[in-house]
Amino acid sequence: MTTDNLAEFADKGFSTRAIHSGQPSDAETGAVNVPIYLSSTYAQQEIGKHKGHEYARVSNPTRTALEENLAALEGGTSAHVFGSGMAAISALVTMLKTGDHVICGSNVYGGTPRLFNQIVAHYGIDFTYVDTTDAENVRRALTAKTRLVHIETPTNPMMQLTDIRAVAAICKAHSIDLCVDNTFMSPYFQRPIEHGATIVMHSTTKFLNGHSDGLGGVLVCTTPEQKERFEFVQKCTGGILSPFESWLVLRGVKTLAVRMRQHDSNGRKVAEWLASEPKISRVFYPGLKDHPQYALAARQMSGFGSLISFETGSLENANTLLKSVRVCTLGESLGGVETLISHPATMTHAAIGVEGRASIGITDGLVRISVGIEEVEDILADLKQAVAKI
Numbered sequence: 291m292t293t294d295n296l297a298e299f300a301d302k303g304f305s306t307r308a309i310h311s312g313q314p315s316d317a318e319t320g321a322v323n324v325p326i327y328l329s330s331t332y333a334q335q336e337i338g339k340h341k342g343h344e345y346a347r348v349s350n351p352t353r354t355a356l357e358e359n360l361a362a363l364e365g366g367t368s369a370h371v372f373g374s375g376m377a378a379i380s381a382l383v384t385m386l387k388t389g390d391h392v393i394c395g396s397n398v399y400g401g402t403p404r405l406f407n408q409i410v411a412h413y414g415i416d417f418t419y420v421d422t423t424d425a426e427n428v429r430r431a432l433t434a435k436t437r438l439v440h441i442e443t444p445t446n447p448m449m450q451l452t453d454i455r456a457v458a459a460i461c462k463a464h465s466i467d468l469c470v471d472n473t474f475m476s477p478y479f480q481r482p483i484e485h486g487a488t489i490v491m492h493s494t495t496k497f498l499n500g501h502s503d504g505l506g507g508v509l510v511c512t513t514p515e516q517k518e519r520f521e522f523v524q525k526c527t528g529g530i531l532s533p534f535e536s537w538l539v540l541r542g543v544k545t546l547a548v549r550m551r552q553h554d555s556n557g558r559k560v561a562e563w564l565a566s567e568p569k570i571s572r573v574f575y576p577g578l579k580d581h582p583q584y585a586l587a588a589r590q591m592s593g594f595g596s597l598i599s600f601e602t603g604s605l606e607n608a609n610t611l612l613k614s615v616r617v618c619t620l621g622e623s624l625g626g627v628e629t630l631i632s633h634p635a636t637m638t639h640a641a642i643g644v645e646g647r648a649s650i651g652i653t654d655g656l657v658r659i660s661v662g663i664e665e666v667e668d669i670l671a672d673l674k675q676a677v678a679k680i
């Protein structure tokens with residue numbers, strides 16, 4: 291219920307909105323932080339009369355503050371948070387009915403096709419996976435029943451980009467929704483709605499929360515129908531984000547801009563060093579001038595972020611490097627303040643099998659790094675000593 295606050299900050303800069311939108315000082319106490327409202331129910335004044343909240347599955351003031359804040363940052367009209375990124379994508383597909391068709395990027399987070407193929411397809415919804423680095427592949431896959439296109443850009447872990455504007459134009463011409471998973475870039479570096487996307491999705495677990503301590507997901511909308519739909523899904527299915535985790539994301543987002551700037555600065559330096567290191571045969575990072583989509587990256591994003599993949603040559607080399615790091619932590623996930631390093635073939639992309647990995651270029655020697663915001667000299671020194679052992 292912060293309409294005045296949202297209007298007041300609507301034309302302010304990104305960091306100002308990140309810190310203030312949806313978060314006026316508490317009217318009762320003056321607290322500058324939105325409290326964690328641990329109340330499952332709310333007193334009502336008379337039949338049908340209440341102060342905006344009735345029952346916490348439907349809405350909660352801490353969650354509402356986060357939803358208003360994320361909508362403001364992505365340039366959407368509403369946002370709806372869920373218990374994880376996968377819960378948000380599960381809510382997204384409730385837009386569909388039996389017989390509908392979805393086009394999905396072929397190189398998205400592995401959990402997305404797992405949900406689509408092993409659960410949603412059982413309800414008679416068809417999925418086609420295409421390489422969306424060429425927008426024409428989306429056009430070619432359209433059928434009369436296509437209702438949704440779901441893409442991720444840049445992709446995990448090959449760091450390929452999709453031209454959001456080109457895909458959005460195709461979707462618009464056929465009245466199809468375009469959902470962009472913006473987890474890797476955050477709204478600080480990329481705002482898909484400005485390029486024509488009709489829905490933006492995030493795993494807030496990553497950069498938005500930023501501290502590797504809470505799980506969450508969000509759908510940012512652009513129409514009243516989507517708002518009504520996803521509010522209804524929150525109420526019906528109950529997979530909502532808890533007040534405490536909503537508060538964690540609110541706190542994380544306050545420093546999103548400074549964190550992203552540091553992630554980006556450290557990411558560029560690590561990518562440049564990796565590219566200069568003879569033992570590393572290839573580096574996948576959109577901020578390197580030899581990335582095949584460097585021009586698109588520079589046009590579509592205002593920074594390049596801190597996700598980098600690189601080729602060590604073999605499983606043995608990857609393992610030697612991964613067990614030798616000390617500042618970098620070997621582990622899944624990304625987007626936290628600490629540098630996380632992982633092995634896609636045996637971790638995030640194990641489930642898609644050898645052929646699946648080969649089809650998108652993931653080798654046994656590929657390593658992915660989510661460069662954190664530690665001192666970059668320490669990250670570089672750690673990588674140098676680990677690479678020297680290969």
Ligand SMILES: Cc1ncc(COP(=O)(O)O)c(C=O)c1O
Pocket residue numbers: 374375376377399401442446471473474492493494495505506507623
């Ligand atoms: C790009 C992307 N989308 C979605 C997800 C799923 O999010 P969650 O783990 O919060 O369910 C992930 C998780 O790694 C991801 O990297």
